Amino acid sequence: MAASLTHEKLSELGLIHRTDESKAWFARANKVLAGGISSSARASTTGDLPYPLYITRGAGSHIWDADGNEFIDYLLSYGSVILGHQDAGLKSAITAQLDAGTMFGTCNTIEVQLAEQICRMVPGVDLVRFSNSGSEAICGAVRAARGFTSKTKILKFEGHYHGWVDVLAISNRPAAAESGPLDHPASQPHSRGIPQGIVNDVIIAPWNHRRQVENILDQFESDLAAIVLEPVVANNACTMPEPGFLEFLREQCTRRKLLLIYDEIVTGFRLARGGAAEYFGVIPDLMIWSKAIGGGFPISAFGGRRDVMLPVAANTVKHGGTYNGNPLCAAAALETLRRLGEPGTLEAIQNHGDGLIEAIKRSAHDLHVPCCVQGTGTMFQLVFTDDGQPLRHYRDILKANSARYGVFRQALLEMGVHINNSGSACWFVSAAHGANDAAGGFDLAHTRSAIERAMRACA
Ligand SMILES: Cc1ncc(COP(=O)(O)O)c(C=O)c1O
Numbered sequence: 001m002a003a004s005l006t007h008e009k010l011s012e013l014g015l016i017h018r019t020d021e022s023k024a025w026f027a028r029a030n031k032v033l034a035g036g037i038s039s040s041a042r043a044s045t046t047g048d049l050p051y052p053l054y055i056t057r058g059a060g061s062h063i064w065d066a067d068g069n070e071f072i073d074y075l076l077s078y079g080s081v082i083l084g085h086q087d088a089g090l091k092s093a094i095t096a097q098l099d100a101g102t103m104f105g106t107c108n109t110i111e112v113q114l115a116e117q118i119c120r121m122v123p124g125v126d127l128v129r130f131s132n133s134g135s136e137a138i139c140g141a142v143r144a145a146r147g148f149t150s151k152t153k154i155l156k157f158e159g160h161y162h163g164w165v166d167v168l169a170i171s172n173r174p175a176a177a178e179s180g181p182l183d184h185p186a187s188q189p190h191s192r193g194i195p196q197g198i199v200n201d202v203i204i205a206p207w208n209h210r211r212q213v214e215n216i217l218d219q220f221e222s223d224l225a226a227i228v229l230e231p232v233v234a235n236n237a238c239t240m241p242e243p244g245f246l247e248f249l250r251e252q253c254t255r256r257k258l259l260l261i262y263d264e265i266v267t268g269f270r271l272a273r274g275g276a277a278e279y280f281g282v283i284p285d286l287m288i289w290s291k292a293i294g295g296g297f298p299i300s301a302f303g304g305r306r307d308v309m310l311p312v313a314a315n316t317v318k319h320g321g322t323y324n325g326n327p328l329c330a331a332a333a334l335e336t337l338r339r340l341g342e343p344g345t346l347e348a349i350q351n352h353g354d355g356l357i358e359a360i361k362r363s364a365h366d367l368h369v370p371c372c373v374q375g376t377g378t379m380f381q382l383v384f385t386d387d388g389q390p391l392r393h394y395r396d397i398l399k400a401n402s403a404r405y406g407v408f409r410q411a412l413l414e415m416g417v418h419i420n421n422s423g424s425a426c427w428f429v430s431a432a433h434g435a436n437d438a439a440g441g442f443d444l445a446h447t448r449s450a451i452e453r454a455m456r457a458c459a
Contacts, residue, residue: 015414016049021066026051040164047421048410058085060432061443063418071418072443076428078420079234079266079379082292082349083339084432090295093335094328102328111325114334118293118301121341122274124283128303129312130325134265134290135163137300140312140319141288142167145226145259147317148308153223155216155258157207158185159394161235162228162263166194170202172235173424176398183212207233207393208242217252226259226286227252231276234266237383237400238375238426239391246282253285259308260284265291265300266426269340270349270378279376295336299329339431346378348434352444353377356427359448363455364388369404381426382408384458397424404458411454417447 029036037043042052054066061084063073076082083090097110115128131137146152154168158179162168169190171179180186185204203220205213207229217224227249233239253260261284268275268289277283285308290300303309311317323329339345354377364371370388374381383391384401391397405423412419419427433443 015069018069019049019051019053019065019067022049022054023051025054025066041422047406047413060084060086061430069416071413071416072433072447074417074419074427074429074433074447076430077296078291079270079426079428080291080294081296082270082428082430083295083336084430085296087295087339087432089339090332090335093331094297097328097331100327103323103326105322108325108327108330110327110330110334114325114330114337115301115303117334117337117341118289118303121269121337122287123277124285124305125287125303126306127309127313128301129309129319130299130301130330131319131321132298132300132323132329133163134263134288134300135165136321137265137288137290137302138163138263139165139167141261141286141302142226142228143319144302144309144312144317145261145286147311149225149257149259151223151225153201153203153220153225155203155205155220155224155227157229157233157394158204159207159236159239159397160228160230160233160263162230163265164191166198168202168228169194170199171204173394176395179395182206182209182395184216206395207236207239208245209393210245210248213249214252217256217258221256221258224256224258226261228261228263230263230266231280232267232271232375232379233394234379234426235424236394237381237391237397237424238379239393239397240374241280242392246280250282250284259286261286261288263288265289266379269293269337270346270428271376273341273346292340293336294329294333297329297332299333345431345434349429349431350377352433353380353427353429355444356380356429356447356451359451360455363452367455367459369455369459375426377429379426379428381423383423384408407458408454411457412450415446415450415453417450417454 026036055063056066057064061072062070064070118128119125158171161172171188172190174188178188187199187202187204189199205216262276264275264287269292272279286304288302312319357373360373360382371382371384372388372390374390384404402423
């Protein structure tokens, strides 16, 4: 897997001189794809290059672009490819399903086994429903919450991301000038085209600020159906909940009869086998999963407490979809969860990540670069804050040194280490990076030395 990737080869700087194929593909794409891309997020994944890298192959923890440049992949399709690329077990599960047929539009036995597996792995889950992307599952959970409570408004936190669809694409990343006072942040649509009526139904609060949250809840309690949140804010550089904050939200929701919803689209089956619910030991009423659940196949789910999901079961809250629970993606998810459930899989992922975090902290310390690392070994991000302190909430990241992150990220890319171009996103580790994998030792050693050199580049 790591056969062609050597320290010497990756040390040659000047990716711009080695990516002519990507450049040509982007020119071609621009003629037929709006903006040359298939998702707005990809507009910002290019870093210093004036075009994206076109990745044509992946194996284990490595990916190759159209010019044959090889990278250790810590983007992992935003954390989805948790077993690594072309995992042998996943390949055989999928191949068996291809042989049996991929889609019938009927009930199938694999979706049942997958739902059973989720209910076994995640605390507080009695009933689930499948869909195909995170955004779709968000829509399902929000509708379920509104249907159960007969209330309309949803409280979300500034800087948390819950998909591109209208329902919660509010105040994802507002500019400082537009975000209003901290005590009562403004609801800012993330895009043109979102109706004002939807914006008005989303109340924004500052993460990790109890007094402000309590005041906002006092004001809107009678209209609120739910509080929704990213338990580790993957879209805000893995900002963690301060100790007691999730417990505080749980208590507020219970007392005020609101639902607590965890968006576990990133954290699910990654932070721990039972996701953030298990990791923090604070159980929400509803959860939403995607990414890691499918090991790289498009599948998502929402689910939770029996009584909250009963209107969905009774079909008074409608939820549908042609591709929901299709056997191909369900088979991929079943195999992925089976493997993540095995002792040692998540631990190896965690260990590899811990080794990288340690390298970042050590080189930042040695080179006197103020920097903090947030998250856990399975998903984390470094942030160049002036005082080296972790972020508390969204507005802190606006003050971080994004130019320094850009230099650091580009230096890593030049050395064959592929991470998200956005400093608000995270590094993801897969089982293929883990210490038990043949390439694991190489990945760790190479990435650690690249980190040290990238830190030097931005010191
Ligand atoms: C926390 C979170 N929620 C929701 C979504 C939306 O998922 P999708 O892109 O599959 O629609 C994302 C995507 O990155 C996410 O990170």
